[in-house]
Amino acid sequence: xxxxxxxxxxxxxxxxxxxxxxxxxxxxxxxxxxxxxxxxxxxxxxxxxxxxxxxxxxxxxxxxxxxxxxxxxxxxxxxxxxxxxxxxxxxxxxxxxxxxxxxxxxxxxxxxxxxxxxxxxxxxxxxxxxxxxxxxxxxxxxxxxxxxxxxxxxxxxxxxxxxxxxxxxxxxxxxxxxxxxxxxxxxxxxxxxxxxxxxxxxxxxxxxxxxxxxxxxxxxxxxxxxxxxxxxxxxxxxxxxxxxxxxxxxxxxxxxxxxxxxxxxxxxxxxxxxxxxxxxxxxxxxxxxxxxxxxxxxxxxxxxxxxxxxxxxxxxxxxxxxxxxxxxxxxxxxxxxxxxxxxxxxxxxxxxxxxxxxxxxxxxxxxxxxxxxxxxxxxxxxxxxxxxxxxxxxxxxxxxxxxxxxxxxxxxxxxxxxxxxxxxxxxxxxxxxxxxxxxxxxxxxxxxxxxxxxxxxxxxxxxxxxxxxxxxxxxxxxxxxxxxxxxxxxxxxxxxxxxxxxxxxxxxxxxxxxxxxxxxxxxxxxxxxxxxxxx
Numbered sequence: 196x197x198x199x200x201x202x203x204x205x206x207x208x209x210x211x212x213x214x215x216x217x218x219x220x221x222x223x224x225x226x227x228x229x230x231x232x233x234x235x236x237x238x239x240x241x242x243x244x245x246x247x248x249x250x251x252x253x254x255x256x257x258x259x260x261x262x263x264x265x266x267x268x269x270x271x272x273x274x275x276x277x278x279x280x281x282x283x284x285x286x287x288x289x290x291x292x293x294x295x296x297x298x299x300x301x302x303x304x305x306x307x308x309x310x311x312x313x314x315x316x317x318x319x320x321x322x323x324x325x326x327x328x329x330x331x332x333x334x335x336x337x338x339x340x341x342x343x344x345x346x347x348x349x350x351x352x353x354x355x356x357x358x359x360x361x362x363x364x365x366x367x368x369x370x371x372x373x374x375x376x377x378x379x380x381x382x383x384x385x386x387x388x389x390x391x392x393x394x395x396x397x398x399x400x401x402x403x404x405x406x407x408x409x410x411x412x413x414x415x416x417x418x419x420x421x422x423x424x425x426x427x428x429x430x431x432x433x434x435x436x437x438x439x440x441x442x443x444x445x446x447x448x449x450x451x452x453x454x455x456x457x458x459x460x461x462x463x464x465x466x467x468x469x470x471x472x473x474x475x476x477x478x479x480x481x482x483x484x485x486x487x488x489x490x491x492x493x494x495x496x497x498x499x500x501x502x503x504x505x506x507x508x509x510x511x512x513x514x515x516x517x518x519x520x521x522x523x524x525x526x527x528x529x530x531x532x533x534x535x536x537x538x539x540x541x542x543x544x545x546x547x548x549x550x551x552x553x554x555x556x557x558x559x560x561x562x563x564x565x566x567x568x569x570x571x572x573x574x575x576x577x578x579x580x581x582x583x584x585x586x587x588x589x590x591x592x593x594x595x596x597x598x599x600x601x602x603x604x605x606x607x608x609x610x611x612x613x614x615x616x617x618x619x620x621x622x623x624x625x626x627x628x629x630x631x632x633x634x635x636x637x638x639x640x641x642x643x644x645x646x647x648x649x650x651x652x653x654x655x656x657x658x659x660x661x662x663x664x665x666x667x668x669x670x671x672x673x674x675x676x677x678x679x680x681x682x683x684x685x686x687x688x689x690x691x692x693x694x695x696x697x698x699x700x701x702x703x704x705x706x707x708x709x710x711x712x713x714x715x716x717x718x719x720x721x722x723x724x725x726x727x728x729x730x
Contacts (some may be wrong), residue, residue: 215435219360219412223367224302225404226344227603229307230280230337231371233397234500236610236646237330239379240390240614241520248323255321268323275327277555277631278672283638284339284623288616290339292421292468293425296347296414299339302419304401306336311398314391326394341603342619349607350416351435358542358671362535369535373528378566380521383474416605420452420612421446421468451675455613461714477719482682483609486622486667490551490602491622494660495629497558498652499594501637503527506587512572512580528587542694546671547601547608554597555660561590562653569646598659608670609678 246266253259260268283306290299308331315404319354345364352360379385384393412431417427428448432440474484508525510520538550565586572579606618641648668681 200350205256212437214411214437215352215356215360217407217538218351218435219363221404221407221411222297222344222347223363223624224400225302225304225307226340226367227364228371228400229333229365229397230341231368231373232400232704233333233337233371234376235372236379236396237276238376239381239385239660240387240393241414241490243390244326245307246347246387247318247326248272251321252559262578269271272323272327272330274631274634275331276337277627279331279334279336280338280341280630281334281624281627282619283335284342284604284627285338285579285620286335287339287342287470287623288471288620290591291346291417291616291619294351295417295422296343297408297411298413299343300347301338301405302410303336303343304405306339307333308398308531311395312334312588314395315722318391325417329394334627338623341626342623344437344601345607346615346619347414349604350414351412353436353441354672355543357608358547358604361538362539362542362600363603365595366532366535366539368599369528369532369595369705373525373532375530380525385521414450416448416612419448419709420455421426424594431557441591442691447708450593468612469617471617471620474614474621480614481611482609483679484618484664484680486609486616486646486663487606488625489659490598491625492554492629493655494598494602495626496652496655497555497594497631498562498633498649498655499591500630500633501649501652502587502590509580509583509587512583514580526538527587527591529593530591531599534592535600537703538600542600546669547604548667548669550597551667552597553662554593554599554601555656555663557593557596558590558598559653559656560658561586562649564658565590566647566649566653569649575647605670609675609682611675688726 203341247267248441249265250259259286266300287299294302310329311331313325313329317323317329341649347355348364377383378396379393384390384396412434413427415428415432415435418424418431422428429440429445432444436444474480506524507520511517511521515523542550562678565583568579568582568586602622606615606622610618637648644650668678668684670678673681
């Protein structure tokens with residue numbers, strides 16, 4: 196009998212890996228990929244869009260705009276994306292609770308398709324305001340997907356692959372940046388006649404998601420804990436695990452559901468998803484909330500996007516011809532993509548905390564070297580432009596290795612099902628507000644500090660490394676109850692908690708395979724195939 200079960204398990208292990216991997220690809224291609232792609236494609240047509248703004252204004256009012264005025268309107272176009280992202284982050288929580296993780300991602304494409312229509316018709320209508328609104332809608336799309344997609348992945352993956360699967364969000368973000376740089380080349384869509392099609396090309400990934408994602412299952416945790424539909428949850432979990440649902444995994448979800456119901460009973464309210472306000476008022480979760488807010492803010496305040504902005508200046512200073520800079524710039528996107536893939540392979544071996552703290556420590560070192568190189572370069576010291584180039588690539592590699600991916604995983608791992616949507620709303624708001632601040636303030640920082648303009652980012656990286664080193668526990672291979680207890684210990688919290696009790700067999704089961712990564716999805720995630728139930 197055991198041999199039969201083992202054989203069946205072996206036959207279903209490959210479909211299990213394929214189903215989970217294809218679910219990840221389908222969700223990410225219209226999710227975090229869009230964030231990276233949309234922040235990348237706006238760079239190539241900058242000069243063409245500024246000419247369009249000036250020409251449109253002149254045709255409307257009979258007088259052209261001054262250069263500062265054109266720059267101001269261009270800033271509105273760029274900032275609309277960040278503002279939309281903030282609104283999208285606030286919408287993500289209610290959407291994910293009301294419609295579910297998968298359906299929310301599908302509905303999110305409506306913002307994208309409307310923005311495409313505005314981009315393609317703005318030249319005919321001769322309204323640059325349509326372009327601003329289009330970028331605002333694209334930002335909403337990115338804000339929703341940046342929050343819901345990691346939530347969806349974290350709730351669908353087995354525990355020994357949870358970090359690697361969730362980190363794939365960062366891989367697709369980096370891939371989006373890289374592909375956006377490639378598509379923006381002058382040989383492709385980065386020309387004056389084609390720039391509207393470049394900005395509208397983001398509709399294609401959205402269409403791919405719309406056609407493929409409906410075929411894959413909803414988050415099993417959402418179906419069981421939020422919807423209370425155990426039968427649908429078992430079916431979804433079975434599809435993700437190869438046609439059968441692991442009993443131990445279902446028991447762990449049921450225990451979390453029971454814990455959530457007990458907590459709601461103690462507070463005298465119905466078991467439901469938290470709002471950001473109730474999350475802020477919950478003293479038991481303040482340590483976790485503080486960690487997530489700090490991580491999300493630091494990811495944008497560390498200046499990685501500013502390094503992308505400064506890269507063109509550095510490459511020109513190194514003697515690269517202006518017409519060739521676009522090709523070298525692709526190397527920055529390739530660096531982050533390489534680092535994200537490497538980190539995806541390492542996260543279940545090294546752990547989240549080590550990657551996050553190590554990333555910020557490396558970024559601090561490269562910022563110091565970069566500042567010295569810029570100072571010596573302005574004094575004409577030979578070879579400094581090449582050192583500056585090396586610092587740009589090294590900084591982006593360090594960012595992709597840790598903060599870029601680990602930050603998005605944290606809310607899924609340290610909050611329970613009821614608090615998770617609100618936690619992502621708060622984290623997303625911090626991220627997008629920080630991105631907006633950096634985008635608006637960095638030009639003034641450059642004007643004020645000159646070659647020392649990256650010193651504020653050095654401060655952010657140093658403080659982040661120390662803060663997370665002291666307060667963030669390792670979450671690799673741990674249950675929610677263990678992570679919560681570790682947070683209390685690290686943050687000096689001495690109080691009785693009603694913790695989620697987990698059988699020793701479950702704890703041992705979920706600590707197997709600590710060295711797995713997203714690339715090993717085709718392996719059987721359950722080492723005990725006889726502990727499974729069918730649909």
